[in-house]
Amino acid sequence: MAARDKRPSARRLASRAAINLILGAICVAWLVPTAGLLVSSLRPRELIALSGWWEAFRAPLRLTLDNYVNVLSRANMGASFVNSLVVAVPGTLIPMAIAAYAAYAFAWMDFKGKEWLYLVVVGLIAVPIQLTLIPVLRMFNALGVTGSFLAVWLAHAAYGLPFSIYLLRNFIGQLPPSMLESAFVDGASHPTVFFRLVLPTSLPAIASLGIFQFMWVWNDLLVSLIYLGGTPDVAPMTVTIANMVNSYGGGWEYLTAAAFVSMALPLVVFFSMQKYFIRGVLAGSVKE
């Protein structure tokens, strides 16, 4: 009897070990590429080209920050870091502010044409931005704003709007009607209700959306590549790195450090606000 009880549990133990082993192997495989790049970025230039990054752990240990110093001072990465911030922060704030207004209007105001206007917004979520590149570029050229931050801000704002409105409307539309109605009865105006009531209660949704949009803009290559026109002094990090790859090819002492500089901020954001980020991902795809 006892032996019979033991056998399934032994089998269970084996299967549990197998699950841990397989998942562990997958996770290691997933982390190795990034870890390898990080280790390489800390090795002296001549060693990167000479031996694999795993040799770095062999004595004598020779690690250095030279690659980071070089890439930040000489390869334009310092300025590009600032450019990425200048692109991404307004590129996040503008669409969110505008989307919050629209979401509030869609959720709590009645007007003619509301239904079809919202359908246009939902329809635009899945439209590839490639469809807009040529006319928008011609428009920017005609206005003389190609290569300016204003151009990328407006473009990112517009491209981020459909999804932002959709996400925020779902959230704002679920607020209890009694809460808003009692405020209106007390004589509050729409702006007061929006800023004092709706905005503070929507903070979790706004945080998720903000992180999402920020990551999207920070990591974007195409929009900056096209509307900033490849001028080095306005190029964000993604564009600068892409140019480095094309011109240096295997200049790994630059590329490894540059890639890591560009990853630093998203990784910090991800680890400190993982909960909100994942909530944003979930809200974006599990519709309804």
Added chain:
Amino acid sequence: MRLVSLLAAVALVPASLAAYVYAAEPILARSGRGGKRAGARPWVWLAPTVALLGLFLVYPIVETAILAFRDARGQRFVGLENFARVFTDKAMLVVLRNNLAWLVFFTAGTLGLGLLIALLSDRVRWEPLAKASIFIPMAISFVAAGVIWRFMFEFRPAGEAQVGTVNAIASALIPGFEPKAWLFDKATNNPALIMVGIWMWTGFAMVILSAGLKGIPTELIEAARIDGAGEFQIFLRVILPLAAPTIAVVATTLMINVLKVFDIVYVMTNGALETEVIANRMYKELFNFRHFGRASALALLLLFAVAPVIVMNVKRYKEGSARHGSAR
């Protein structure tokens, strides 16, 4: 200077938007009613949205649809010439083949691995750690991922010390393995690029599928287990059918995104050696060949490809609002 414009944008945009609705309020209040019946007010609140969407999305889409039927400069009507070229030109056919390969293998690979990891991580104690390691690539840019994987695929001729991880591991494990230039060999470069895409997006599929799997009632699985079903049977007969809607949502999202793939190819091979995809070809038509007509035709092709999804989204929303409309 740059930081000044950043600070100006950060401070001025929200402030001026707030000032805008507050300033409009007295005018609206005088002419209209308060509460939910709002008169012209909705259009005040929606004006920035309508302007941006109209200028940067609706108008350009219409314009692109027109340009696709015109010549290089967008002046003369040429009928279906640009489209005919897409489906006959040899280089273009390679582009279409590649996009199809991305669509099939990227979607299947990401979905399969995401499902596997979601199932496995549900059964270990270190689930958050496992999920975080898989999800990390989702937080970095395709450009950084391109650099990471160029380094992974780095090639040195046989006999020299291999610097790239992939060649080093293959040489160590497989006796007599000849190091390969993965990105420069036509047999391996497209699969290598697609693998990078899978590496980046598996975390996304895993997170959503895992949430879907956790929604399956454990009683159902327990009941199947008591009836004597094996783990694989349970997966096939209970988990898979119940997770099907979630899988469908993830698959559509992946497909929409993979059709637009650009950055990975741009950074890793720049479309050389038959690795070009629609978005990269379009970029080349636009900036290297300066042919607006062909570039627009390619863009329109993307629209046709995602059209079913757009229709589905709109339909689903309509059904949803019909169901919830009366409740609100």
